[in-house]
Amino acid sequence: MRRVDLNSDLGEGFGNYKLGMDSEILKHITSANIACGYHAGDPLVMDKTIKLAKENNVSIGAHPGFPDMMGFGRRNMKVSTDELESYIIYQLGALMGFACKYGVRINHVKPHGAMYNMASKNYDIAIVIARAIKEVDASCILMGLSESELIRAGKDIGLKTASEVFADRAYNDDGSLVSRTIKGAVIHDEEVAIKRTVKMVNTGCVTSITGKEIELSVESICVHGDNPNAILFVKKIRKSLEEQKVSVCRIGD
Numbered sequence: 452m453r454r455v456d457l458n459s460d461l462g463e464g465f466g467n468y469k470l471g472m473d474s475e476i477l478k479h480i481t482s483a484n485i486a487c488g489y490h491a492g493d494p495l496v497m498d499k500t501i502k503l504a505k506e507n508n509v510s511i512g513a514h515p516g517f518p519d520m521m522g523f524g525r526r527n528m529k530v531s532t533d534e535l536e537s538y539i540i541y542q543l544g545a546l547m548g549f550a551c552k553y554g555v556r557i558n559h560v561k562p563h564g565a566m567y568n569m570a571s572k573n574y575d576i577a578i579v580i581a582r583a584i585k586e587v588d589a590s591c592i593l594m595g596l597s598e599s600e601l602i603r604a605g606k607d608i609g610l611k612t613a614s615e616v617f618a619d620r621a622y623n624d625d626g627s628l629v630s631r632t633i634k635g636a637v638i639h640d641e642e643v644a645i646k647r648t649v650k651m652v653n654t655g656c657v658t659s660i661t662g663k664e665i666e667l668s669v670e671s672i673c674v675h676g677d678n679p680n681a682i683l684f685v686k687k688i689r690k691s692l693e694e695q696k697v698s699v700c701r702i703g704d
Contacts, residue, residue: 490516490524516563
């Protein structure tokens with residue numbers, strides 16, 4: 452039986468600011484990427500999100516980003532190798548503290564936003580991230596964009612990797628994600644998202660924004676938790692995959 456993970460980026464509220472529908476989404480996904488306080492999240496949010504993930508038997512992942520809360524971690528930052536490595540270690544340590552409180556472990560790491568996109572294209576950035584993860588916990592799975600430099604770096608350094616595809620994002624011809632500044636970058640029609648996702652799982656291909664067919668490895672599917680249609684997407688995508696005899700299970704299982 453084919454198997455695939457279904458993940459979402461969660462814990463992205465901060466103080467009085469609420470974002471996403473975490474408690475509902477957690478009922479339908481298998482892995483959660485939890486913000487670690489730099490691009491979003493705070494100690495109370497991290498605590499609550501890990502508690503909810505455990506209650507729903509959802510695998511827990513760290514979602515570290517650049518220290519850019521005003522830009523939600525989506526603005527490129529030029530930082531030194533030492534800074535980038537320390538950013539990853541610091542954020543992993545913060546989330547691990549709450550994981551220890553609830554007797555669970557950090558199963559995987561998925562960089563956020565600009566850090567994710569930069570590392571997907573730049574091997575020098577990707578290898579720093581992979582090395583930092585290995586230094587903290589070599590058993591962690593590195594989740595990254597399918598066929599990207601991030602996946603290559605993880606494999607080169609000896610980490611387990613999980614190739615990720617996106618249900619609600621458009622692709623460029625080179626397999627990268629279309630910038631959110633471009634119209635059509637985010638897919639809001641759940642029927643379109645479902646059709647694309649099932650195709651990716653069944654054929655290992657996705658149609659780019661220009662119509663080109665791109666080959667992908669599909670081990671985990673992301674639906675963004677801040678998408679207004681996230682719950683509909685997750686429910687329908689999971690149902691459609693299970694109807695196709697695809698087992699939706701936690702990454703690492």
